[in-house]
Amino acid sequence: MIRTAIVTRPIDASALIAEVASDTHGATSLFLGTVRDVNDGRAVTGMEYTAYDAMASRELAKIAGEAAEKFDDVMLVVEHRTGALALGDVSVAIAAAHAHRGHALDATRFVIEQLKKRVPIWKREHYVDGTREWIDPTTSHSANPTALDMQQAVR
Amino acid sequence: MIRTAIVTRPIDASALIAEVASDTHGATSLFLGTVRDVNDGRAVTGMEYTAYDAMASRELAKIAGEAAEKFDDVMLVVEHRTGALALGDVSVAIAAAHAHRGHALDATRFVIEQLKKRVPIWKREHYVDGTREWIDPTTSHSANPTALDMQQAVR
Amino acid sequence: MEVRVLLFASYADAFGAQNIAVDLREGATVKDLLAKVRELAAGHSLPPAPLIAVNQEYAAPGAVIRAGDEVALIPPVAGG
């Protein structure tokens, strides 16, 4: 069982856990990304997520399909939220259940890592001083070298 | 923030997530172990967990302390339930929050792996045919070689 | 042929538009498209090797663009 979605409503983590639960899958792993109050030392008041919706949905479904290939029989649900989010709001949730705990944990990690590399979603931080800025993981202090790797990979 | 407990009441996963949540820790990882309906091909009706309570509490706290050393500034809550559990019931829950997603995920994995190796808790499966049997991970088909490694390690 | 190129996030801000029209010869590639976009006023704001999607899939520089394709310039992604 696999389901992926880009949503504009709040994410209900408990509902995701219930969705992947099954008496045959003894290990459940959940990952939540939430909006932080500080990034690169700047005080954040909120976050605005925007996506290339059609492609983001496709890419997310593709990643889940790859996870299902790698982790046979995984139960997997992924939701990414877009729109205006407040501090502490959940932006992304990944729930994976499997008979083997290693696979449940690995599937969760695989999805979040791939999502961060490939899914066309962007975020703009709003700061205490009223300014706002698009986050570029390839140049920020918390640089994500994989984004560059990927640009090279498709070339 | 760290809290560990051996409990006899049902585990509330949402409460654990809320407990580790903080505006400074943008990544939350949750692991749940639940009672499966089949083990080594035998139909299971329920599971009975028993512990050497005092030592299990100590060992669990020690593992959490090691996680806090390895994953600086992690928020971590671990609960393991004992007593009679039904199919689908949560036997163990680990919630970890961290500013970095890799650390949140690694901390969760570290705790479950160490818990399975070191914490003196045992389980007896109840089968459809009315029989019941203590699970020995060192001899079952889903053998866990690490238990033996550990016996050697303390020698 | 005229190709409409979708823009998002920081690119949409830089170009002041959600999409731009680019005129390409038949058989033009992703690399050709990029050269055209760079000639525009906001073209200098693009990174050295921006990601491009054709029909909602990441495309290599040599990929040929056809009339009617859905083309998009993809800023560095930042989901999660």
Next chain:
Amino acid sequence: MEVRVLLFASYADAFGAQNIAVDLREGATVKDLLAKVRELAAGHSLPPAPLIAVNQEYAAPGAVIRAGDEVALIPPVAGG
């Protein structure tokens, strides 16, 4: 000295008791204790190298047991 040894799960079932009393000489080690336990009727049911805890910590075979110590025979753990 007499040491009380806690038993759990499959070991408690095998010995038919939650704990057993073992008589040890002063300076006896975990290894000595184990030899004594093996002499009991259910002693043969123990694995080749069972885990032993002294004062709620896993103990090496050479660890010395003192009067009043809390000693436990730990079956293969199966939490999670």
